[in-house]
Amino acid sequence: MTMPQTAAALAAEIRGGRRKAVAVAQEALHAIAARNPSINAVTRVLAERALEEAAAVDAKVAAGEDPGPLAGVPYGVKDLFDVAGLPTTAGAGRLEHAPPAARDAEAIARLKAAGAVLVATLNMDEFAYGFVTDNAHWGITRNPHDERRFAGGSSGGSAAAVAAGMVAFALGSDTNGSIRIPASLCGLHGIKPSHGSLPMEGAYPFVHSLDDIGIFTRTAADLALVDRIIRAEGRADGAFSSARVALLGGWFRRNLAPEMERALDALSAALDRPPVIDLPDVARARSAAFLITAYEGGMLHRDALRVDPLSYDPATRDRLIAGAAMPEAVYREALAYRAVFAAHLDAAFAGHDVLIAPATFGPAPLIDDPVIPIDGSPQPARANLGLYTQPISFLGLPVVAAPLAAPGLPLGVQLIATRGRDAALLSFAAELEARGLTAGRLAH
Amino acid sequence: MDPEIPVFPASADSDEALARMVAERLGAGLPPECVPGVAFNARLLARHAAVMRGEEA
Numbered sequence: 001m002t003m004p005q006t007a008a009a010l011a012a013e014i015r016g017g018r019r020k021a022v023a024v025a026q027e028a029l030h031a032i033a034a035r036n037p038s039i040n041a042v043t044r045v046l047a048e049r050a051l052e053e054a055a056a057v058d059a060k061v062a063a064g065e066d067p068g069p070l071a072g073v074p075y076g077v078k079d080l081f082d083v084a085g086l087p088t089t090a091g092a093g094r095l096e097h098a099p100p101a102a103r104d105a106e107a108i109a110r111l112k113a114a115g116a117v118l119v120a121t122l123n124m125d126e127f128a129y130g131f132v133t134d135n136a137h138w139g140i141t142r143n144p145h146d147e148r149r150f151a152g153g154s155s156g157g158s159a160a161a162v163a164a165g166m167v168a169f170a171l172g173s174d175t176n177g178s179i180r181i182p183a184s185l186c187g188l189h190g191i192k193p194s195h196g197s198l199p200m201e202g203a204y205p206f207v208h209s210l211d212d213i214g215i216f217t218r219t220a221a222d223l224a225l226v227d228r229i230i231r232a233e234g235r236a237d238g239a240f241s242s243a244r245v246a247l248l249g250g251w252f253r254r255n256l257a258p259e260m261e262r263a264l265d266a267l268s269a270a271l272d273r274p275p276v277i278d279l280p281d282v283a284r285a286r287s288a289a290f291l292i293t294a295y296e297g298g299m300l301h302r303d304a305l306r307v308d309p310l311s312y313d314p315a316t317r318d319r320l321i322a323g324a325a326m327p328e329a330v331y332r333e334a335l336a337y338r339a340v341f342a343a344h345l346d347a348a349f350a351g352h353d354v355l356i357a358p359a360t361f362g363p364a365p366l367i368d369d370p371v372i373p374i375d376g377s378p379q380p381a382r383a384n385l386g387l388y389t390q391p392i393s394f395l396g397l398p399v400v401a402a403p404l405a406a407p408g409l410p411l412g413v414q415l416i417a418t419r420g421r422d423a424a425l426l427s428f429a430a431e432l433e434a435r436g437l438t439a440g441r442l443a444h
Numbered sequence: 445m446d447p448e449i450p451v452f453p454a455s456a457d458s459d460e461a462l463a464r465m466v467a468e469r470l471g472a473g474l475p476p477e478c479v480p481g482v483a484f485n486a487r488l489l490a491r492h493a494a495v496m497r498g499e500e501a
Binding site: 281283284286287288290291294302305306307309310314315317318319321322323324325326327329330333334337383 | 466489
């Protein structure tokens with residue numbers, strides 16, 4: 001059992017009175033019961049809340065009131081969003097019994113006002129520090145397209161729940177690639193917005209300079225629909241009149257798996273061979289992002305690590321401790337490097353609207369072989385799957401992860417624009433989907 | 445910004461010495477089970493600092 005319909009289609013049927021929101025919520029709960037035992041995307045099923053929210057939608061429809069643009073659409077949220085009445089765990093066993101949140105995160109409140117129905121909280125790497133969703137307390141989330149493989153992370157539960165058809169969409173967060181990587185490995189669309197443009201209130205922090213919340217959907221149209229509801233400001237920037245596209249080469253063409261090479265070549269051919277830009281200093285930017293992450297993440301947890309380090313997942317703990325001991329001057333140096341790298345991106349965007357880069361080196365790594373090849377040597381996937389995503393979020397640029405319509409396991413690309421052009425980027429993603437170059441996948 | 449500031453001094457060449465230095469900066473003792481992982485990650489950060497500074501490919 002899965003939920004095959006898009007968010008837009010479900011909302012249209014419920015708004016039109018052709019389906020009951022309560023029945024759709026029950027279908028989502030059944031889908032979770034059927035699919036989650038082998039995938040492990042869901043940490044908490046919110047059946048009571050879901051049925052209450054769905055009943056409220058049905059009551060509005062029956063009364064002739066507007067139930068909202070997402071009426072009755074079931075969704076889930078990464079375990080770092082505040083949900084009223086529940087502890088916000090951020091994927092940490094040490095927070096499983098924390099005091100409950102007093103109110104919903106702002107993004108959830110906006111979705112509720114739009115009629116969406118929250119059915120589950122979803123697995124993640126502890127404190128969002130990882131790219132695979134291998135959680136010491138809640139376990140590994142498996143990829144619905146091949147359960148021997150990782151779903152990606154840190155928002156892996158969100159991606160897997162959508163790809164498996166448990167929910168129509170999900171919220172996650174992205175600091176260094178935590179939406180773009182699992183979206184790509186699970187065959188979904190995802191957005192990491194312009195930094196700070198979606199509401200962060202009620203989302204557990206990790207790295208304040210880089211954190212953003214975002215969305216997973218199967219279609220580009222759903223991504224734009226949910227984005228429009230959550231977004232704080234208006235979407236006045238519209239579409240590109242005729243998007244000028246370039247592919248990123250150099251760093252972004254090294255270390256790729258053969259299937260990703262082939263998929264990018266096919267995309268390039270379909271786009272009439274756009275120019276290839278070799279950005280300078282990408283390695284330096286990625287390392288600067290790595291250092292900022294280590295320092296800010298470490299400082300956030302420093303006090304707790306001093307008194308209770310063994311309550312953390314060892315893989316997270318040791319990274320946070322090392323980061324907390326980094327000199328502040330090195331962190332400041334990493335922050336200052338953003339201006340240098342931003343100048344390179346400004347030059348690239350001078351003649352182009354959208355830059356395209358791979359989201360990952362290739363398909364999802366095997367859980368039993370959790371490494372990826374970098375310059376000829378195997379490196380841990382948990383820390384290194386962000387090879388192509390970290391340099392982009394380093395500058396806070398908006399990125400849509402788009403699933404390539406290629407055979408085999410899911411592969412995705414990053415569609416990158418300048419800050420503030422999120423809506424235009426979403427329109428461009430819809431164009432690619434309409435041309436058949438990208439396509440979200442449901443794993444049956 | 446002084447580009448010579450090391451992430452961790454080169455004198456800390458063993459896991460134990462490196463973890464001791466990290467613990468001093470943290471202002472707390474490190475349980476023995478943290479030592480290998482903390483030392484690994486401290487060296488990783490030092491490599492990333494070198495890459496950021498253009499000292500290492």
